[in-house]
Amino acid sequence: MESQRSFLLIGLALVSFLLWDQWQKDYGPQPVQPAATEQTSVEAGNEGVPSSVPMSDDIPASSNEDVPGVTPEAKPNAARMIHVLTDTLDLQIDLVGGDVIKANLVKFPLTQESTETYSLLRPTDGLYVAQSGLIGRDGPDANRSGRPRYDAEQQEFVMQGDTLSVPLTWQNADGVAVTKTYNFTKGSHDIALTYTIANNSSQTTTFQQYAQLKQTTQVPDGGNMFMPTYRGAAYGTDEDRYEKYPFDDIEDKNLKVSTAGGWVSMLEHYFVSAWVPPQSQTNNLYSKLVQNQYAIIGFTGTPVNVNAGDTVTVGSELYLGPKDQDTLEGLANGLDLTVDYGILWWLSKPLFALLQFLHSLVGNWGVAIILITVVVKGAMYPLTKKQYESMARMRNLAPKMQQLKDRFGDDRQKMSQAMMELYRKEKVNPMGGCLPIILQMPIFLALYWVLLESVELRHADFFLWITDLSVKDPYFVLPVLTGASMWLLQKLQPTTVTDPMQQKIMQFMPVAMSVFFLWFPAGLVLYWLVSNIITLVQAKLIYAAMEKKGLKSK
Structure with missing residues (x-):
């Protein structure tokens, strides 16, 4: 679980850096020539x-x-x-x-x-x-x-x-x-x-x-x-x-x-x-x-x-x-x-084609965004399942890992060798919980550029107060709901982190992401909200199946 959160923090930092870097290139102050x-x-x-x-x-x-x-x-x-x-x-x-x-x-x-x-x-x-x-x-x-x-x-x-x-x-x-x-x-x-x-x-x-x-x-x-x-x-x-x-x-x-x-x-x-x-x-x-x-x-x-x-x-x-x-x-x-979809154009173009196809079926770009989220999350469900199972196995190894620490102390070489042997014996991949997150970040960025650049979403109506998916939610309802869904995910996925500072950082993440999403296009926030809801449902199903197998999920 700690590795998942670490990669989530890395992903958030990467997104923030890419946005800041692109903004600096196109709109930031330029050096003054002599x-x-x-x-x-x-x-x-x-x-x-x-x-x-x-x-x-x-x-x-x-x-x-x-x-x-x-x-x-x-x-x-x-x-x-x-x-x-x-x-x-x-x-x-x-x-x-x-x-x-x-x-x-x-x-x-x-x-x-x-x-x-x-x-x-x-x-x-x-x-x-x-x-x-x-x-x-x-x-x-x-x-x-x-x-x-x-x-x-x-x-x-x-x-x-x-x-x-x-x-x-x-x-x-x-x-x-x-x-x-x-x-x-x-x-x-x-x-x-x-x-x-x-x-x-x-x-x-x-x-x-x-x-x-x-x-x-x-x-x-x-x-x-x-x-x-x-x-x-x-x-x-x-x-x-x-x-x-x-x-x-x-x-x-x-x-x-x-x-x-x-x-x-x-x-x-x-x-x-x-x-x-x-x-x-x-x-x-x-x-x-x-x-x-x-x-x-x-x-x-x-x-x-x-x-x-x-x-x-x-x-x-x-x-x-x-x-x-x-x-x-x-x-x-x-x-x-x-x-301009940037370096991820090769991924954004098929995603946009899929979005167009879904819109041709339902006639509403907001509903099309919901459907493409369901399709993407559904396609990634096997990876998500492996991610949660891998993290559960890692948590179950925690007592044995503590025993190795007590046994080898500060001998890092022997500790590393013992850990690798333990992973091999228990058939656990320590990186198994990271791959789905690594794959999701490019998809998130690709969809970000699709929803930002596609003129089809300009003035595209969804429902009720959301009359333009290309601009921010005027009442900030979607960002607040997205933050709440992230908080629920955090509660569903408890951590064993004991450091108070790290705990505060994790608790602050939903608030920080909600602030980020205040300025994002409503279509992108809608995608992230629906993605979180689907993740919650998938997590419940995966945890239930793991409990039946006798594998502790928490």
Whole structure:
């Protein structure tokens, strides 16, 4: 029993350390670099951008007056804005550059029961926009005089059927025409962007697609020590499927990677914006910090030559929406890993799949959490049984262990040899009570990240006062009940510890865990409470069977 409690303490310390360590990495204070170093990194920042991108303060060939939200003069006026509304997205597109500067997620309210929808992209109140265009020798965005001004047939586009296309047109004096088209599909947060380039000039022209996400680095992350959520950039390559690239890293060193396929993104708790270039081509991923306050991550594609009289089409994908694993997995290799389960992703993914399946049967995420707890605890019952039986045998050996101590005194070598011989003779494994605890800790952590990261649990109702399983219990009923269940488990599993300090620590554990759980998502606390209740029932059954075998359980 003492070994079980020791490992429980170790497990609690491990969980606490991992949460604290992750919080420090993502949100803790960062070391301040000397002024000279900061100046050097800013000045040297341009070398991280692919050479095909002109070295300006912002996007290729742009001036600050064309960048939304940078200066008062830059705020787009109504004449250059078009509005797009589908069943999933409410967008604003700036005709100067053809950028998506505002995106609200129609099916995701800002807060529970709110009429206001969640704003993913925005030109003001914390700049966050999706920019794109054509650079290269003849690209309209490579013009130093400013970004291209596109034309649109109308200012309002509303989806009426299953698809919607929003074409923007531009033409230069030489007869080169570009149609930049955003294509929407009903029920989807994925936008297909295409450029149709018609070369009506007398010579070959060269273009290169680029796209990037730009966001202020001053936006609060919204997480806390008990719910550490990442806010920043991320990318994927053919070698590294998923890599975080925090704003601090962008400030220190620009990204410069050439890869087959790949993707770039900006992440927040439940939502993601991502550019996915053509996966069959080689693309260059880059990042940049502008004006010491705006982080950019983007890609440039393979240069395209368009012969005189020819028409060529290039394109990419823009995803603006929730971290839906199935959808993201279909867009690009590793994009689904933006649902960040950490090092235990290999365990969290099947657990989430099981949770999804159970939800499809019952239609309630709280009930699904209860069912997955029953399944997990049921699967681990044989190990749990061995754990309790092993601890009972260890307790029954206590008198003989005391005899060995009295016999060998301080001779540790002989004492150790005698103990091993006693364990062998009595067929007792001293580590038999530890294995189930060691196995349960990864499952607990994996489920923690599933319940923390899965957007499906955002605003998910359970019953009565628990209307959102992704946030803490508003009345702290579940944490209190969890603490009470731990206290009952402690009483059911008496210890022979005689040291007063250790006894106080053990008695304080249920209170300490209850305090921890005050800030945990209600779904996670529900899992832990149900797990404790099942453990109580299993312990009663195991003890009863042990008594019948003549093996003392206490």
